[in-house]
Amino acid sequence: MKFGIDRLITEEDLRKRLEGRRVALVAHPASVTAGLVHSLDALVAREVNVTSAFGPQHGLKGDKQDNMVETGDEIDAQYGIPVFSLYGEVRRPTERMMDSADVFLFDLQDLGCRIYTFVTTLLYLLEEAARADKAVWVLDRPNPAGGPVEGTLLRAGQESFVGAAEMVMRHGMTMGEMARWFVDHFKLDVELEVVEMRGWSPGKAPGYGWPEDRVWINPSPNAASLNMARAYAGTVMLEGTTLSEGRGTTRPLEVLFGAPDVDAKAVLAEMDRLAPVWMRGCAIRECWFEPTFHKHAGKLCNGLMVHAEGQFYDHHAFRPWRLQALAFKAIRSLYPDYPLWRDFAYEYEYDRLAIDVINGGPALREWVDDSEADPDDLDTLASADEANWRETIAPHLIYG
Secondary structure: OEOHHHHHHHOHHHHHOOOOOOEEEEOOOOOEOOOOOEHHHHHHHOOOOEEEEEEOOOOOOOOOOOOOOOOOOEEOOOOOOEEEEOOOOOOOOOHHHHOOOOEEEEOOOOOOEOOOOHHHHHHHHHHHHHHHOOEEEEEOOOOOOOOOOEOOOOOOOOOEOOEOOOOOOEOOOOHHHHHHHHHHHOOOOOEEEEEOOEOOOOOOOOOOOOOOOOOOOOOOOOOOOHHHHHHHHHHHHHHHEOOOOOOOOOOOOOEEEEEOOOOHHHHHHHHHHHOHHHHOOOEEEEEEEOOOOOOOOOOOEEEEEEEOOHHHOOOOOOOHHHHHHHHHHHHHHHOOOOOOEOOOOEOOEOOOOHHHHHHOOOHHHHHHHOOOOOHHHHHHHHHHHHHHHHHHHHHHOOOO
């Protein structure tokens, strides 16, 4: 199969449309060709007139480990072009940045989750391109989580850098499809081109979203595996809690929780009692770890690891958002007074709890904390939103 970048560097007709135009590239370490050549190098080698580059959160080089660690602008040492940061002094491209090119190539590998900030970076680029009369080409890449959608819709007024618009957590789209929806939803007057993939089959074996003939490269430092990408629409919610998400270990965001004062076996049993159907599609294994940094650093944590991979993975049964919600509910059931929700400034939002910012509203937190609420209550709310979202995005899907 071919990703968008592979088509651009191999199809002369596509490249001819860039002749005489200044080109910018929005990229990160996973922006590579099938031959593992970085997109910037591949474009320059094909004599595309690249005049600037942009890095999202974690930087063009992907060197910023934690969230909310900013990257500065720089000059590329090899090509002498400016490299602008979209996670530094600004998150939205400035007029000066937009003046650096005529066509902006967006080549970021996404994880299929609303909270992954590359989604918002795409929206901001489209909006600024509309204002500056610039073109945006999305060089499409797979959604490694495939096409399933899951979670409640972000509520109006709850937008943030981790919530660009009223979409569900696990959005089920590629960045090319997302760009088409953004243009329609926000009525953007922008020249948008989606360089579509060839041969991608979401939801089908053997890859179920990620082609087996392509290696996995971290799009951000803690996105270390396909297992993480599949689980992320659930495990990312741990960032809004006092529980460890495994940062400071070699398997971050592949655990349902870790803590020195929680009995993981008891939580697993309570999850099975509350909603065993939400646990399908993966294996869940008790684990122990001691983070070297971040939450509970230097303390032995008991936790549960998710294996949405190999023989244990059922693409159509796995529902990571519900699975993570169930883990929270089980902990609250066993430990009613546990200080679950972490109160800190999350992605520059100072007036809302982080868990509410992550979920685009308070509904999930309120469900967890309500001792009378049961799994059917959350399922009813989410199922309605998921049906609404599927209908909303249907006209914008490219790959079926």
